Amino acid sequence: MIYPKLAVVGCGLIGSSVIRAARAAGAVRAVAVADASAAHREQIAALGYADLVTADVAEAVRDADLVVFAVPVQAMGPAAAAAAPALKPGATVTDVGSVKVSVAEALRTAIPASIHLVPGHPIAGTEQSGPASGFAELFRGRWVILTPDADETPAYQEAVARLSDFWTALGAQVDVMDAAHHDLVLAVTSHLPHLIAYNIVGTAADMEEVTQAEVMKYSAGGFRDFTRIAASDPTMWRDIFLANKDAVLEILGRFTEDLQALSRAIRWGEGDKLFELFSRTRDIRRGIIIAGQESAEPNFGRDRTAPPPGPAGS
């Protein structure tokens, strides 16, 4: 048991996965949940993981040793403001927001100095949302990035170490970095991929010469991969792009420059340039598989029902 009482504010995909995983790991004794959605509160109560489910943020966080804010990024500040008067001095407050500079600032503004604020972000999720889509294994083998303050006091350092133990108990690996660096790294590994996926699916949907039915039927040629992340929650992603505007626009600028060079190579028939890029990119996937962040199965294992290949093996 790492924290006697856990409070989760916003209990959708991520928040509910935190309470499931914390229960499974025996990392907490009591769990209180605040959520703005009546439908979600009902689902959470039915799951049976929480001792208290309420619409009242202050009620949920009272006496909690760890408070996890798991609402959309732009809702972090208001949720923290609602919690502030009821927070227990010496408690630890963290969040799971996908952007760190602006969220950390919003939390810091709302939360009293007597509280240990340690912003965080689990690099784990799916394209679904809501409490019914959560599961205890979501964080297993994934990374959680913490972006603590420069505060060197033993009490704060102890709070960071304990939060790190909490995530480790949930199956994750923990890294610590600067919030601004987090926002740049995630602009590359998450925000730009989502932007590109939303954009290509939008472009395909707006074609006149090619029907939507054709796009769907022939999507196995590559397009369907992009539709997964383009099916992610619109509120969550609107918030992320607005909250990490500078880093996203910076990375997008580089992507566009590279794309123009690629376009020019196609136009002028420069096969060698294409071949060189297409060979280089394979190594990154190999690295991701070696880093344990992806399965090596072809097609994401979509064809998993297929029998193993013949005697010459794969």
Add this chain to the structure above:
Amino acid sequence: MIYPKLAVVGCGLIGSSVIRAARAAGAVRAVAVADASAAHREQIAALGYADLVTADVAEAVRDADLVVFAVPVQAMGPAAAAAAPALKPGATVTDVGSVKVSVAEALRTAIPASIHLVPGHPIAGTEQSGPASGFAELFRGRWVILTPDADETPAYQEAVARLSDFWTALGAQVDVMDAAHHDLVLAVTSHLPHLIAYNIVGTAADMEEVTQAEVMKYSAGGFRDFTRIAASDPTMWRDIFLANKDAVLEILGRFTEDLQALSRAIRWGEGDKLFELFSRTRDIRRGIIIAGQESAEPNFGRDRTAPPPGPAGS
């Protein structure tokens, strides 16, 4: 049995899947394979599906009732030229090339008029290549597009119908369309997605402020999805972009325009515009799942080992 003798020229992922599936369906009696790679010929022989494995294209196609060219797009013309003198009059020749206008033209130039030429393209594959990566179920539930000539003679029409039966026996569904329309549709559903994936992985690899190790560790935020198709065969994809240049550049132009609008919406904080696009794109994925071209499992089923969600279930 649909064709007494099948010859496959170029027996990698697609060619070997054709022979596996044809054997499994009992659609052919004899199988001959020609492949330029000695290592692949050894693997194909070891698989035991072929009666003859040779480097000599003419030897393989002799007496064949169906010849399937499954080499990279730019190799189709030379391979067909090598086959031409040995083709049996009245035989059917098809291909599996990812581009149709230029490939059909190359085949038509090489192949005598006494042969029924019916170009084709199975919309199925994985990011792997070579004969060891093939499997009999690859075409099950997927679409095969045929782009036959306008030839109305009964003999030609019969050849098209028989080829269609062949693919149906292998588990696929068959559509017929114009080659130019095929090239535009596939530019949207396959070629642009690959171009974008190669490009984003290249952009990420070239970052100086973010290390490759960071890109790999935190790739579960979305990036890893793109690395799958960016790990596809460089020769195959170089050929495709060069052979379908016009359609690819046209679709890329629209994509870039849309991306600029999205970029501007982020810069000016136009949350409503972002929300509107991000809501619209979800429907396309739903359509693809309904069309049977994608599994509904979150995260492509990567978390499949997770137990089903609790009582409130999804």
